[in-house]
Amino acid sequence: MTGATGSDGVKSVRRALELLQLLGQQQEEGLGVSALARRAGLAVSTTHRLLTTLEAQGFAQCDPDTASWSVGRAAFAVGAAYGRRHSFTGPALPFLRRLRDQTHETANLGILDRDRLVTISQVESREIVRAIAPPGGQAPIFCSGMGKALLATWPDAEITALVARVGLPPMTPRSLVTTEAVLTDMARVRQRGYALDDEEHVPGLRCVAAVVWAPSAEPACAISISGLAARLTRDRLDQAGQQVREAARQLTERLGGVAPPGALGEPKPD
16 A cells, blocks of 8 residues: 555656646746646646645746746746756856857757756747747757767767667657767767757757867867758858857856867867
């Protein structure tokens, strides 16, 4: 009986966290109970019970005028604590804004976490139609521009081992699906100094990214722009790559970071 109760408790926690993730994906307006229940695949009564529990702990809040739910202050506090752990998020914002203004595309900051690329900060494009993967969103490393930029700092043997561990499930017809294709792409990234997601994660979207270095000469994070392929056209890619690379260099300098000689387009020692 105790085991069953424990199992039910774990299930409730998982469901509550799924609801919290759904709430966190909303840019402005909240969601009603019915919409949340539908997206989570839960009964409305179960969804309402979990939401009120989250509300009691400050992780969710309900607008009495619209009956819509959104994340609460406690969720923000937890997210802020994560951001403080990665102390480059604050210093990165001016560079993200400048990159957004230069390119007119959404600028992003990301890190590797458990074999996934996680977007931790973002400055949205002012264009009416724009590419948005909200902070906290995850993507497979091999289909992500920022993931590739960070991965290119690894030795080929470690990249090959990662492929063997996580596989290469295709997200689009343009996704890399063989180890040979991945290693060839990594060689290109190292040569030109920036990485490219060429509609490999989402059809119709491109991302250009570069690595940001820590004072230890280890990769700290990646910076990128993402936009519609119709606007971020192939003839813009190299210019955009140089702009992103320069933003990454400036952020590296701001953080007191050091790029190893010969790393990702850096001059090699004589």
